[in-house]
Amino acid sequence: MQDFGQAFSLAFALVFSGDADLLEIIVLSLKVSLTAVGLSCAIGLPLGAGLAISRFPGRGVVLVVVNALMGLPPVVVGLMVYLTLSNAGPFGWLQLLYSPSAMIIAQTVLITPIIAALSTQVISDLHAEYAEQFRSLSVSPRHAVTALLWDARFSLMTVALAGFGRAVAEVGAVIIVGGNINHLTRVMTTAIALETSKGDLALALALGIVLMTIALVVTAMVMTMRRTATAYAYA
């Protein structure tokens, strides 16, 4: 098991050498996954909140579907997005395949259900508290959604983090639609897959350690922000 020791020293060496290639890969990983989280929140949060406060026939079925889609296999999402963006597919004319945007689209498809399903839960709980007040003031659904999303913003940060974790860690979707092209679409996870296939397990593990550290830093930043903001809001 000397690979572990080797991997840790390699991870340190990689980070502190300020390797330009590694930096490029890290920046692209963050850019792709954070953009995907942003887009997913823009779609998933209103959707989730809307689902939480509305009552319509078939709502139960929609909820089951949205929750089930949380388990979408990345490789299936990758395949669907590939077939859509391929030159032989309906959106080939956009020329997005093998580009960072294709990766963002794939990750957005992957994590929007997660954001929507989890925020439905969060907003439902909050709505149970607010429902009577909304009724007495006859608040419109649109204003109710806005108010609920705002008041639940700190819990929703955790929802966004769950989406980010899924996005930054997946390899199945981005390797198909991005192609793992050096200096163009190579991200942390596809680089790890590549080094594993070259049999360079220590380097692959070192990259894994770097990726986990990045996820840790992003999470810590969001949690700190949340704590500071909570303290400020309720001070």
Added chain:
Amino acid sequence: MTNRMFLHMASLLAILLSVASPAQAADKAIILQSTTSTANSGLYDHLLPLFTARTGITVHVVAVGTGQAIRNARNGDGDVLLVHAKAAEEKFVADGYGVERFDVMYNDFIIVGPASDPAMVGGSQDATAALKAIAKAKALFASRGDNSGTHKKELLLWTAAGVEPTAASGTWYRETGSGMGATLNVAAGMSAYALTDRGTWISFKNKGDAKIQVEGDAALFNQYGVMLVNPAKHPNVKAKWGQAFIDWILSEDGQAAIAAYNLGGKQLFFPNGSRGAS
């Protein structure tokens, strides 16, 4: 629904495209659909900067199995195809998806296996006899099982050996359904034999106690071919730059660059490019 909704979606699209632009900004670039065996060996890291310096054209390599590379190229998702499965390549051209196929370089396949060599094939130069021995001994064999160039070669060798290995799939014959490197990782992990191209093997770092057991059989010849994806079929193909790449790799300069690439003093690929009958 409403205008508001529409604006919402439009702004999402705008964000997406603003992040997207670097891909399109690289003005002179082609996509090369190729195999893991050439990419993982580091050959492209050596060749492509030379080509880019000469022509100003950037080459983006998508490295997948030959089967998937051909499939992607059929869909028009690439400008040039460089793979190693001659029959499939010729079909690709005959079906009108490629313009013309050229030999570009070769190396050879080898059969690697554990040092303990349970099927006792070490040192053999007869691939089919070795496979017969492996099947007879029911020694573990890790197959790509992914319709790649290497997998197709392996199946040809089994046919020549008169063995139907898939009948034993899951017992001694293990189909990994993954790339060459992943299959070698499996072979090293379970002390199995495997067929691999020499380039991947030389550059592979997780050999464990596995070593080359069979080599030097003429049947293990591994020819790579290059062809332009047909712009008549897919108008998006960057035919001029793709052709420039093919012209260069078949030129004296390109061929010399292939010959010059080595790892630890071992030459990985041998140029035999020809402009064919044209």
